[in-house]
Amino acid sequence: MSKILLVEDDENLGPSLKKYLEDEGFTLELVATLKLAKRDPKKFDMIILDWMLPDGQGLDFLRELRAQKINIPVIMLTARADLVDRILGLETGASDYMTKPFEPRELVARIRVQLRNVKSSHEFLESDHLDLGALHIDDLKREVYFEDHKIELTKMEYELLRLMAREPGRAFSREEILNKVWGMENYPSTRTVDTHVLQIRQKTKDDLIETLRGIGYRMKA
Amino acid sequence: MSKILLVEDDENLGPSLKKYLEDEGFTLELVATLKLAKRDPKKFDMIILDWMLPDGQGLDFLRELRAQKINIPVIMLTARADLVDRILGLETGASDYMTKPFEPRELVARIRVQLRNVKSSHEFLESDHLDLGALHIDDLKREVYFEDHKIELTKMEYELLRLMAREPGRAFSREEILNKVWGMENYPSTRTVDTHVLQIRQKTKDDLIETLRGIGYRMKA
DNA sequence: GGTAATTGTCAAAGTATTGTGAAAAAATTG
DNA sequence: CAATTTTTTCACAATACTTTGACAATTACC
Secondary structure, eight states: OOEEEEEOOOTTHHHHHHHHHHHTTOEEEEESSHHHHTSOGGGOSEEEEESEETTEEHHHHHHHHHHTTOOOOEEEEESSOOHHHHHHHHHHTOOEEEESSOOHHHHHHHHHHHHHHOOOHHHHHSOSEEEETTEEEETTTTEEEETTEEEOOOHHHHHHHHHHHHSTTOEEEHHHHIIIIIOSSSOOOHHHHHHHHHHHHHHHTSOOEEEETTTEEEEOO | OOEEEEEOOOTTHHHHHHHHHHHTTOEEEEESSHHHHTSOGGGOSEEEEESEETTEEHHHHHHHHHHTTOOOOEEEEEETTOHHHHHHHHHHTOOEEEEESOOHHHHHHHHHHHHHHHHHHHHHHHSSEEEETTEEEETTTTEEEETTEEEOOOHHHHHHHHHHHHSTTOEEEHHHHIIIIIOSSSOOOHHHHHHHHHHHHHHHTSOOEEEETTTEEEEOO
């Protein structure tokens, strides 16, 4: 289930492309401005970036990404057949490009090439399991053990636990948790986080997660 | 430990990379020309190939290897702007690529992924059958037995079962299953996977395959 | 100690995902 | 090319999960 960030301000193209790609089985997040795009690009497996954006150049965004060593594949969409833009884009680190207008089918094919062949580097660098005292998270099996017995977590509980277990001792605000686990769209209320923390606490029968009143939560180190 | 052939003519990068990888526990052989590389590539477990070589194209070397049915993983090192080369390389059968400059750490991670893949498929190829509790897959005959009686599976069902049985306990997303069983061309909807899982479940009359809601499926270990 | 704000807890309502069978489409076979 | 088998899609049912909201418990602050 690959997550794609679509940066497109065209009010027709954006939503229709989103729908098309979702029908193809991808998870999409559509934003219209670079400001929104910059919030947390790391959590995506791929970025599709319109080159002609109102609040700045796509090129700068791409440059920033690469400067931060974020090597997610980026497919750029250029409106005209502007050779200079394409060359600049590729030199800056775009993985591929499409010139508008294009066939959605072709875009899908190119997306698959990128996703199949090049897993994002943070995925490679992350180990496939995580130990924290009595807690053991196996990412490959997607299983969680606590004190040697398996506990069943739902998807959200799992994501939440993993997010916090990766950085034990660090404080997370509810907003940060929502951003990183839920994403920018379907953004539930902050109380939802509480409910999931409760579930995890009940299932592990232990206070792995500490409450920081007025702040958020923290994983015991 | 794994033997790696490093084809790199850069007098700085070559030796330093060799040392770095040797410190990581790999056995390295560094050659600067394709002529040397071609001597006996078969004896290595992996090849790391610089794309920009003086005495010819890395692409040709790769093509030769694959023509001789030598399926050693090849990681190619390319410059950023060589989009065409990258795509050509992957289409010719490169396993992965790194764009220079890169983090040695990341290269190591990618090497491990490739070696792991080869190992599992190699192990599987060596033995012509596979046992998993009451399930027995005879890959030579292409027959499947469950609790000592034969069950008839169609091609897709067989491929799907074999993919998952090869790594019991591991979680597979529908996208990964589609990629590995169906490949890139004629890519059906993700629900197709569900249907085939259903068929297998009905034919084996057992929950060999667990559902991971929101994630995908997993073979019982 | 009293009060307001924050968090814990639970169950019901609302969503999303998956199971299932059958029909349509595609591929294979004779 | 017709018959058969397989694959894929679709619709709807079943199920599991998520979110909300109400109220209780706790904490912080005066």
